[in-house]
Every structure is written in structure tokens, then in C-alpha cells.
Amino acid sequence: xxxxxxxxxxxxxxxxxxxxxxxxxxxxxxxxxxxxxxxxxxxxxxxxxxxxxxxxxxxxxxxxxxxxxxxxxxxxxxxxxxxxxxxxxxxxxxxxxxxxxxxxxxxxxxxxxxxxxxxxxxxxxxxxxxxxxxxxxxxxxxxxxxxxxxxxxxxxxxxxxxxxxxxxxxxxxxxxxxxxxxxxxxxxxxxxxxxxxxxxxxxxxxxxxxxxxxxxxxxxxxxxxxxxxxxxxx
Amino acid sequence: xxxxxxxxxxxxxxxxxxxxxxxxxxxxxxxxxxxxxxxxxxxxxxxxxxxxxxxxxxxxxxxxxxxxxxxxxxxxxxxxxxxxxxxxxxxxxxxxxxxxxxxxxxxxxxxxxxxxxxxxxxxxxxxxxxxxxxxxxxxxxxxxxxxxxxxxxxxxxxxxxx
Amino acid sequence: xxxxxxxxxxxxxxxxxxxxxxxxxxxxxxxxxxxxxxxxxxxxxxxxxxxxxxxxxxxxxxxxxxxxxxxxxxxxxxxx
Numbered sequence: 001x002x003x004x005x006x007x008x009x010x011x012x013x014x015x016x017x018x019x020x021x022x023x024x025x026x027x028x029x030x031x032x033x034x035x036x037x038x039x040x041x042x043x044x045x046x047x048x049x050x051x052x053x054x055x056x057x058x059x060x061x062x063x064x065x066x067x068x069x070x071x072x073x074x075x076x077x078x079x080x081x082x083x084x085x086x087x088x089x090x091x092x093x094x095x096x097x098x099x100x101x102x103x104x105x106x107x108x109x110x111x112x113x114x115x116x117x118x119x120x121x122x123x124x125x126x127x128x129x130x131x132x133x134x135x136x137x138x139x140x141x142x143x144x145x146x147x148x149x150x151x152x153x154x155x156x157x158x159x160x161x162x163x164x165x166x167x168x169x170x171x172x173x174x175x176x177x178x179x180x181x182x183x184x185x186x187x188x189x190x191x192x193x194x195x196x197x198x199x200x201x202x203x204x205x206x207x208x209x210x211x212x213x214x215x216x217x218x219x220x221x222x223x224x225x226x227x228x229x230x231x232x233x234x
Numbered sequence: 235x236x237x238x239x240x241x242x243x244x245x246x247x248x249x250x251x252x253x254x255x256x257x258x259x260x261x262x263x264x265x266x267x268x269x270x271x272x273x274x275x276x277x278x279x280x281x282x283x284x285x286x287x288x289x290x291x292x293x294x295x296x297x298x299x300x301x302x303x304x305x306x307x308x309x310x311x312x313x314x315x316x317x318x319x320x321x322x323x324x325x326x327x328x329x330x331x332x333x334x335x336x337x338x339x340x341x342x343x344x345x346x347x348x349x350x351x352x353x354x355x356x357x358x359x360x361x362x363x364x365x366x367x368x369x370x371x372x373x374x375x376x377x378x379x380x381x382x383x384x385x386x387x388x389x390x391x392x393x394x395x396x
Numbered sequence: 397x398x399x400x401x402x403x404x405x406x407x408x409x410x411x412x413x414x415x416x417x418x419x420x421x422x423x424x425x426x427x428x429x430x431x432x433x434x435x436x437x438x439x440x441x442x443x444x445x446x447x448x449x450x451x452x453x454x455x456x457x458x459x460x461x462x463x464x465x466x467x468x469x470x471x472x473x474x475x476x
Binding site for chain 3: 052053120128129130132133136137139140143146147220223224227228230231233
Binding site: 099100101104105107108110111112114115116118119122123141145198199200 | 241244245248249252253257259260263267268271272275276338339341342345346356358359360
């Protein structure tokens, strides 16, 4: 049978399977029990006005730790396979010359992109955003830096220090929550909850967000740096 | 050092605009972050110091915004006409033009203004030459093309960035 | 209005994905997959998920595209 016919058959079968689901779909008129709990008690429980962040960082903080671990594993594996030893490295590889527009624009834009990332980290418990988002934006600033100057060298020592320190601090906050409070792992009540809506509020959440963001940002920047450096292999 | 201070001030104003509040805690955090960034990511940024802050330059900056919007509307109408016409009256090509601007940020703004107006696209800058892809090439020689594309913006940018 | 915008963006995402799969030129395919990321991040924003939109915009359309390009260049170097 023709391959294209088989593909079309498959697509049609999928449509037949999915169409009844689409037909019988009725939007929920009320939240689930868990969702109701989060919306009613989220602000008083965590002191954060960003409910998504309060779920990600506090209620389901253990899952976030898992995500960070996966990201860390991925970054480690990439640096294990792609890192280039000193003997095989071409110093100052000749690359296509970067146009003046890009190099000028990157000088102004990289600091501002990193500042926006920091803004999202600091306000993670108040407005949309948080650790992962801020870290990803910081990493895209690094990407722009690499595009403007492909031979740029990241300082791996500083990156590793920031990454491991923030990782350890993240876990330490979680463990302190277990030891000192009845809240359990990653308890938010480490500090005073404060008034919702202010910068210094929501207990340990801003700290956790900042550590998460630093860890994610440095990790992704490190991955980018390794990819760029792997181009220099002989 | 002067460049770092200028970058710090720029970042600080961006921070205040982002937060839209003058809360002392936020300002303190912003100052710390801006200080860190202005030293970590700004080892040799001489871009910001190219900006001229004299009253005349500021007045010209406002005028430039209006001139740019006017050019944008004109170019959009012209390109829409070309796209909608069945005969597709285009004559694309790459032309070389010259600029008198010396400061880096002025050249960047010029290149981006040319790119943002539909129909012209800056490909590269080499020395004082700009290479521009033009949908409707009206003149192939350097001087004619410079007069058509660059001179409208350059008048203002020369005052703004010196 | 919102539905129309969402429909246009959704169609753009599907067209970009099709282009990414079926294009012979790998560079064009990578750009197309970046466009899919960009469009879906706008869709997330329309569906009232700004935090997901932020992640998708920076990771899905910027970092992944760049990493694909680095990998492509590396493969071309290795294969000569």
C-alpha cells in the first residue's frame, strides 16, 4: 500500500478518535477541589499574590526540585560529551565577521535583557514569572552575547560556583523547613509572611525564586557556552 | 569608569520604569542589581557615552521620532501598493550608500531605522559604507542612493549623536 | 476577535511545523521550528498563561533554535 495513503488513514483515524472527545467537551463550571483550595487559601497560606508561583515553589516545591535535578543532569551530560580538551582546541577560531549593527546593539541590549531577567526573579511572587522564567531570560542574554562575539569565553569557575551555591542553598532552605517548622520540606514559613503584594513578603519564596533563577540561568548559559566552545574542536 | 556609571544610570531608570514604583526596598534591590550588571556585562561598552544630551539634541530626538513615523507610513503605503498591484512593479537590488555618522550608536540607529521602513533593509556596515537591499532601486550610484535613503534620517542623527 | 487571532496563530504554527518537517534545507527548517515556538508563546499569552509564554519565548524560540544551529554547524564540521 502507498505510504502516503497509510499516513492519511492514520490521520483520519486520529480525527475519528478525537472528534467525539471534542463534541462531548463541556467546560468546567467550577474548579476542582484542589484548585478551589489553592484559590481560596493560596494568598493566606503563602503570602504570594502570584498563585502559579505559590503552587510551583511552595505547594509542589518537591516537583520543582525534581525539574531542577533533571536540568542539572542534562547540563552535566552535555558538558561531559561536548567539552573539548585543551589539546584539541583551536584558539581564536576565525569566524564570519559580525556586523557592526549586531555588536553595537548587543552592548546595549545584553545588560537590559539581564536586568529584565533579574526583575522577573525579584518579583516572581507578585507578578507572572519566577525562577525558571527569569533564568531563561538571563540565558537568552548570554546567547545574544555569544552571537555578537563567538569567541567570547565564559568564566566557568564563576558559573560553577554560582550554580552549585544556589543549588545547595535551594535544598538547604527545604531542609531547614523540615527541621525547624512543621510545614515540611520547602516550607514557606521560614520567614515572616508579611503583607501580600510587597517585595519582601511571602516568606522564603523570593529567596527560593532567586536561587532557582540563578541556578537555571547559569546552567543554561553553561550549556550554551559548551555548545559554542565545541565548535572550536579540531 | 564613566561608561560603567552611565550604564548604571540607564539600567536604574529601566528598573524604575519596569517596576513602576519608588518603593525604597525595590530601589535598593535595583541599585544592587544594576551595579552588578554594569560591571559584569559592560567591560568595554562605549555605546552609551555616544549619546548627546544637549537640549538641541533632545529636541531633534523628538523630531526624529515624528519624521521616522512619517517615513514608516509612507513606505508602508508604497509597499502595499506594490504588493497589491497585479503586475508586481518591483526592481530589487543591493545598493551601496555612504554615511557621515561617526558614533557607533548613531550608526546603529540609522541602520535600524532603514531596516524598519519597509522596502529597504540594511545588510551590513563596513567603515562608512552601508549595504542596503532595496525593493525598488531608483538609482544605482552611491550619491543618488544616499540622497534617497539615508539623508532624511541622517540630518537628525547627526545632531543627536554627533 | 480573540478567537480569530488564535485561529490565525494556530494555523501559522501548523504551517511552520509542516515547513520544518518537509523542507530540504536544514537551516530553513530550524528557523521554521523557531517560528512555531514564537507563535505558540503568543498563543500561551492569549490563553492567559503569561509565565508559560515567557519560558516558551526564551527557551522554545531563542535557546533551542541557537542550539540547533550550533549542532548543525558541528555536524557539518565533522562530516567535512
